Amino acid sequence: xxxxxxxxxxxxxxxxxxxxxxxxxxxxxxxxxxxxxxxxxxxxxxxxxxxxxxxxxxxxxxxxxxxxxxxxxxxxxxxxxxxxxxxxxxxxxxxxxxxxxxxxxxxxxxxxxxxxxxxxxxxxxxxxxxxxxxxxxxxxxxxxxxxxxxxxxxxxxxxxxxxxxxxxxxxxxxxxxxxxxxxxxxxxxxxxxxxxxxxxxxxxxxxxxxxxxxxxxxxxxxxxxxxxxxxxxxxxx
Amino acid sequence: xxxxxxxxxxxxxxxxxxxxxxxxxxxxxxxxxxxxxxxxxxxxxxxxxxxxxxxxxxxxxxxxxxxxxxxxxxxxxxxxxxxxxxxxxxxxxxxxxxxxxxxxxxxxxxxxxxxxxxxxxxxxxxxxxxxxxxxxxxxxxxxxxxxxxxxxxxxxxxxxxxxxxxxxxxxxxxxxxxxxxxxxxxxxxxxxxxxxxxxxxxxxxxxxxxxxxxxxxxxxxxxxxxxxxxxxxxxxxxxxxxxxxxxxxxxxxxxx
Numbered sequence: 001x002x003x004x005x006x007x008x009x010x011x012x013x014x015x016x017x018x019x020x021x022x023x024x025x026x027x028x029x030x031x032x033x034x035x036x037x038x039x040x041x042x043x044x045x046x047x048x049x050x051x052x053x054x055x056x057x058x059x060x061x062x063x064x065x066x067x068x069x070x071x072x073x074x075x076x077x078x079x080x081x082x083x084x085x086x087x088x089x090x091x092x093x094x095x096x097x098x099x100x101x102x103x104x105x106x107x108x109x110x111x112x113x114x115x116x117x118x119x120x121x122x123x124x125x126x127x128x129x130x131x132x133x134x135x136x137x138x139x140x141x142x143x144x145x146x147x148x149x150x151x152x153x154x155x156x157x158x159x160x161x162x163x164x165x166x167x168x169x170x171x172x173x174x175x176x177x178x179x180x181x182x183x184x185x186x187x188x189x190x191x192x193x194x195x196x197x198x199x200x201x202x203x204x205x206x207x208x209x210x211x212x213x214x215x216x217x218x219x220x221x222x223x224x225x226x227x228x229x230x231x232x233x234x235x236x237x
Numbered sequence: 238x239x240x241x242x243x244x245x246x247x248x249x250x251x252x253x254x255x256x257x258x259x260x261x262x263x264x265x266x267x268x269x270x271x272x273x274x275x276x277x278x279x280x281x282x283x284x285x286x287x288x289x290x291x292x293x294x295x296x297x298x299x300x301x302x303x304x305x306x307x308x309x310x311x312x313x314x315x316x317x318x319x320x321x322x323x324x325x326x327x328x329x330x331x332x333x334x335x336x337x338x339x340x341x342x343x344x345x346x347x348x349x350x351x352x353x354x355x356x357x358x359x360x361x362x363x364x365x366x367x368x369x370x371x372x373x374x375x376x377x378x379x380x381x382x383x384x385x386x387x388x389x390x391x392x393x394x395x396x397x398x399x400x401x402x403x404x405x406x407x408x409x410x411x412x413x414x415x416x417x418x419x420x421x422x423x424x425x426x427x428x429x430x431x432x433x434x435x436x437x438x439x440x441x442x443x444x445x446x447x448x449x450x451x452x453x454x455x456x457x458x459x460x461x462x463x464x465x466x467x468x469x470x471x472x473x474x475x476x477x478x479x480x481x482x483x484x485x486x487x488x489x490x491x492x493x
Contacts, residue, residue, distance in 0.1 A: 065420070066467040068427035074444045074460035078277065078453035150339060157341045158431075161448060172344050173434070180347060187344035194339040 006181035007188075014182070017171075022189050024166040028084075028159065029152045029197070032091035037145060039092070040100035048107025048137075049129055057104035061097035069094050069155055073162045082163025090162065094155055095148035102144025106137035135210045142205035149201060153194045157186075272454055279454040286455075290443065295462055298429060298439035302470070305361055305425045309368030310418060316369075317376035321406075327377065334369035342367065342428045346435040360432040367428055368421040375417025379410025415478040422474060426467045440466070 001009075011018070047057045072090040080086065110133045118132045160169030171178045171186035178186075272279035283291070320327035337345075345366065349359045383406050391401045433441025440463045447455035 062471060063468060066423040066426075066464075066471040068423075068430050068460075068463045068467055070427065070430040070441065070444060071460035071463035071467075074448065074456045075464070077448070078457035078460070154339050154341055157343065161434075168341075172341055175347055180351070183344050183347055187341050190341050190344075191336070191339050 003181060006179065007184050010178075010181045010185040014185070018168070018186065018189050021166060021168045021170060021186070022193060025153065025156050025159075025168050025190070025193065028087065028091070028156050028164075028167055029149060029193075032088060032152050032156075033095050033145065033149050035088070036092045036095035036148060037099055040096050041103055041141070044100045044103025044141075045107050045129060045134065045137075048104045048110075049125070049133060051108060054104065054108070057100055061101040061104075064093060064097040064100075067093055069158060070161070073158055077162070084164045087156070087159040087162035087164045090158065091152050091156060095152050098148040098151065099141070099144045102140050103137065106140035107133050109140075110136045136213060138208050138210065139205060139213065142201065142208060146198060146201040146205065149197045150194045153197055154190065157190060277453055278457050282454045283458050286458075291458065291462060294440050294443055294459070295466065298426070298441075298463070298466060301357070301360060301364070301429050301432075301439050302422060302425045305364035305429070306368060306418065306422050308361070309365045309372055309421060309425075310414075312365070313369055313372035313376055313417075314414075316373050317380060318402075320373070320377055321380050321402075330369075330373060334366075334373055337366045338370040342431050343434060346432050350435060355436045357436065357438065360429065360436050360438060363432060364425050364428055367424060371421040371424065372414070372417045375413045376410060379413030380406050382413065383409045412478065412482050415474065415481060419471060419474040419478065422470050423467045426463065426470060430463050 044057055047053050069090050072093055073086060076086040076089055080089075114132055114136070115128060118128045123131065156167055157169035157172040159165075159167040160173030168186045168190050171182050172190070175183050272282045316326075316330050320330060342363065346359060346363045349362050353359045353362065387405055387409070388401055391405045396404065429439050430441035430444055433439055433445050437445070440459050443455055443459035444463070447453075447459060
């Protein structure tokens, strides 16, 4: 029996397991990305709006980005133990810097003329943030969330090491029980999930972009001051 | 002489004396330091294993990372130079590296085991594969972001297209390439810990050894060392980036 037949048979015999694990992986990824967004968005918007303490977003983001996820899982096991919280924290740390940097860069890069015009129209700081800066920042913020989601889905299998069963990591981290064919099948599902998320968030990004900014929908348009590593990220799909 | 003497083979290789039940509790030995196994963190283990375990694995980790980043950089540079001229190649390589990037790293390493065995090569193939997306995209962005005025001026000075590429495009792409190299390096450091589950090498080896015993001191020490390595590498690359592009400091440059 060839390897590919084995992979096919694994899909046929274990589709229920693969489906349930994919579902758990989606829930875990959603939870991590939402948590990261809830933390990163207020910080990024505040720092970008004030044009001050930019090191918080830039240096903080870079430092967080450097942290190896498995090392966070390992240190986490030592400090707060195995389980769902462990992988959750590790994935939030993975997603946070991507969203933070993009949010800061986007809000900081809103043209001063626009903000000045809004001030002249009598808007207060809250109105400027919610009606001018945030809508203009949507494309870049969504790009950050998109990249973060893809990373998180592709990394969530580490749950298998973090003592949190249920995700595709059960299969991927356990070739001894599931054979290479099972690992390949589970990885195919994980890659498919990542691309699906990328696609759906791309649609959401277009839907959320205000009509006045529709020129930004053209992917080739240079986004203002966007760092190349975060904007054009995951350009496929 | 019992009945066993009549057997046609000897029982010599088998232990003739079965050890009795251990006297007192069995104290697991995680490699010295005399740490209680329920300690959260125990410095004496770190002191005892610093020279024999932690430092050699740290050095190994740095080697693995350096090899992957250098090879990845060479391939990505070549690919970006090619893609700068051929748009079909750009699309193809971009799609290829994006798919590579979304494959769960552990699975990627596992797939090469039947081909290249449990070796450093298996690890390096995987790690190099993950650098492509970051390095290729940044290099190409850097090459393309040269102001048209600079290229027109160079052409006006009589530079050939080849000279323009080597003396204008390439130097001006350095900040972008370095930014990519920085992210690629920390990514490789991170993924190299995961690779240790397949081929025991680097700091990941210590993490996985400890993961199976759940000896917390070793988990925290190895994990913290990996985190420290990533942070120091990141900081050193920022310094290298500044040294390589002294003209950037004039503008208030944004780090990526």
